[in-house]
Amino acid sequence: MRPTSHDVVFVDGVRTPFGKAGSLYAETRADDLVVHCIRELLRRHDQLPPERIDEVAIAATTQIGDQGLTIGRSAALLSGLPKSVPGYAIDRMCAGAMTAVTTTASGIGFGAYDIAIAGGVEHMGHHPMGEGADPNPRFLAERIVDDSALVMGKTAENLHDRFPAITKQRADEYALLSQQRAAQAYANGVIQEALVPVGVRSTELGWGLATVDEPPRPDTTLEALAGLKTPFRPHGHVTPGNAAGLNDGATACLLASAEAAAEFDLPVAMTLVGFAFAGVDPAVMGVGPVPATEKALQRAGLTIDDIQAFEINEAFAVQVLAFLDHFGIAQDDPRVNPYGGAIAYGHPLASSGVRLMIQLARQFRDRPEVRYGITTMCIGLGMGGTVIWENPHWSGKDN
């Protein structure tokens, strides 16, 4: 008998506070960050028998050291999940956690799983981007990619070249908005509800507790942003202020079939509508969300006008602006990243996808007039990923 398809729901997502690389979590293991997230999900939904979890998919871009050893499986064991619960590791650079979600969600949709945990981690303090990688010399010798393609900051400068209308001034204005929105979200208690406190150690300072994100700079100003250096190009556009930093953090979420969610009385925060990944020229990887979103919309039979809530990853302000300009959305549109984004919170690569989903779920809860929303992000080596979600709290449902 062939399986029938199932609706997939996003039950809940949590994350560690994000740290600056080499700071808050310098002496804390990446796998322990994941463990804190998984255990928090289990605590929050303790009516779910842990042995009913069918899969644990955890993403990491650099899968060595404390992110090695098949981190989905090892984190499951370290979390105290029953040994019968399997797990695996996943990598799609910045979209690792997003891919962990779409992949396990596909398994749920197909009927192979009822419940899955998906998430990601990146400890960029322990694992700088590209650590241990050995790029094939043919990439450059045969001009398969431009020599700037492997340095994300340079691809962002390339994006400014492609879209001259996106000035440094606009990028800085967007960055400032992200910081201000993040500060407001913190003040409103929006962010804290998804954070898992993490016990952290420092040889010098002793044990501590990470309870808030370390990277945000709520007091920054346009003047301060304008004065920052452009490390990727002399007199360029991209600065540490209008890009996400180098960060440490982990995320995880609980996904279920609609039937399993009902069986275990699990709350439904979002319902999966569809997703797509698309490739672009790696030299302008930041444009990836555009084709990915178009593809996802087309497959779902929707248009951009149906989407009323956006969570777009802010690897670089320019990449967000390229997306918004393409779809004719104002750069201060309140539907886009209303609680701030990665420029404020940080972007621990493979973990960020689930942070976007956590914030979109909160948008859905706060804005019942919204039916559809997307989480979207650009991905190193020239890709974009977009996931379309439906709001279970949508007020128009009964009409």
Added chain:
Amino acid sequence: MSTSENTVAATPLYDDFDARLEQGLAMAEGEVITRAIARDIHLPHGAGTAVLISLDNGLDHRRPNTFGPGTLHALSRTLDQVQAREDIVAIAITGKPFITAAGADLGQIAKITTHEQARLVAQLGHGTFHKLATSRIPTFAFINGLALGGGLEVVLNCQYRTVCTTAAGLGFPEVFLGILPGWGGTWITPNLVGIQNAVKLIIENPMNQNKVLSGAEAYQLGLADAMFDGADYLARSIDWMARVIAGQITVERPEIDRSEETWSAAIKAGRRVADSKVAGAAPAPYRALDCLAAARTATREEGYLREDQGLADLVMTDEHRASLYAFDLVNKRAKKPAGAPDPALAGKVTKVGIVGAGLMASQLALLFARRLGCPVVMSDLDQARVERGVGYVTSEIEKLLAKQRISPDKANGLRALVSGTTDQADFADCDFVIEAVFEELGVKQQVFAGLEQHVRPDCILATNTSSLSVSAMAAGLQHPERVVGFHFFNPVAVLPLLEIVRGAATGDAALATAFGVAKQLKKNAVLVLDSPAFVVNRILTRLMGSVLACVEEGTPLEVADTALRPIGLPMTPMALLQLVGPGVALHVAETLNEAFGADRFPVSKSLQALVAAKRPGFYELDEKGRPFVPDEARALLVQGDVASTPEQVLTRAEDALADEIGRMLAEGVVRAPMDIDLCLILGAGWPFHTGGITPYLDRRGASERVLGRRFLPQGVASLPA
């Protein structure tokens, strides 16, 4: 006990404590300081700000945090600063990874030369920890790992505690080391978890091979108010603390039974445990029991002052210093056997042969299979004996399985490893063959000669002889360099000692392999010279002979046998005789008699009669399990009419021991008195408070009397001069 009574305003325990803290610094020279690192924590649940104090000496988990005068000074000062703050709602204390703290710095204690210094150390701990106990700001301890002695006391002095489920090593080893828990342990523990549990923790466990608890066991007992898993222990503990502070959690502890009846019954039971272990020969458990007894009605402060006195007195005893020496031997010298060759010379052992399938051989087969995880072949003369031997191993495996000590898979694996044969050709690919056949030189020589027909030239041939010459056994072999003595102690699975004997021809490679195998077997090996009965049996036989000689002169058996009680040995000489069996004892005595003559090793006619009568010993047990000498056994005694007093029997035994050990050291049987002591602690279970035996003989003056000198300089295993 309600928890509110703890939170009275802090009053210092001593008037001039600050001066004492400064005074203590003079004793901190060379101390590895454990830092008390204070860090502000923003509590969840809107509970406010707490200070978390991390105890960390900056070294890895193999060098645990300890408390010396310098460390206590630092912690005390940190607490003063934190407690002066108005902006914090809680103070928590925890350790470094896997370690909370291992208690007092033993190295610093060994340097104490006066009673005043000893009392000061007691006061420094009390005065510091008292600040936690009586803090106006609630104090919490997070027992994240090992917490021994003072490490357990620092957390018990806090007002609330969480413990990590998988924390390993929680307990009070003080009595085991000849002191008492003197930083609040004897007062807090009974008042927290009841007197019965306190007696178990403070008396019974340390005297029972220094048993310690896991975090889960400690929680069960009520030593902690909450328990969290290792995965996110600190975060959960802080969350719990925040909820206690926010009033979301009320800590309830069961009321303990403080009736005089329960209390005195538990103290009495504790005294019985102490008597059964040291028979009054060591003061520590009794002093600890006095403190525990008083804790029923004493205030905290009275309890602490009583501990000051008890701890200071005990620190200034030879028994404590001998215990520190013994502790050091077992933890350091036993790990690096004196005179062992370079481990790099050791060969790999992938298959073991055992000649003989008797009880000893079967025990060895199981041990080798379990620890080395390689095939073990047992051989004997006929199929029936082989089957009996393998059958014994199989039945022992079943017992381990039934007790859930091993998994079914492991049991299957072990069964598959052990096989039997009547054909020694099956030893052809063995790397190590040990014989455990009848204790007769000719038989063993034959066995080795036969083995050489089958095994590789580099296969180690080991003998489990308890008294025969290893060199003589190797003589005449093609490869005598591969023969080593490998002397286990019964019961093989329990006693940790292995005497490794170097014969005249034994090569370094064979010896290195033997030490390597011993380590894999988790035995503590001591290198001994090939000499009759090696170390433990020679000393025990000399001792037993001395007591039997008194009996045969006319001292009543019971008088002579109990005369050694003041030493505090684990059993009387005649009980030991019964344990090893009169036949074996007689055989060893005869071997030593032949080697060294009748002056030191007379062959007892009474023992011969006992063996001839096939009795298991001089004693039988009455219906209550108490030993008595039945008339049939008494009739076997060959006695004169000169009775010695118990004191005379004891002095003669002490002198005999001093004499024999002096000779053994002169002969080079072992390298140093420390090795004699190590052998007696690990192979005969002799207590820490005697330091094995040479510290005892030194402090009793026996070595001076007999040899005109001490075995160990004053201060090494005794109070400094």
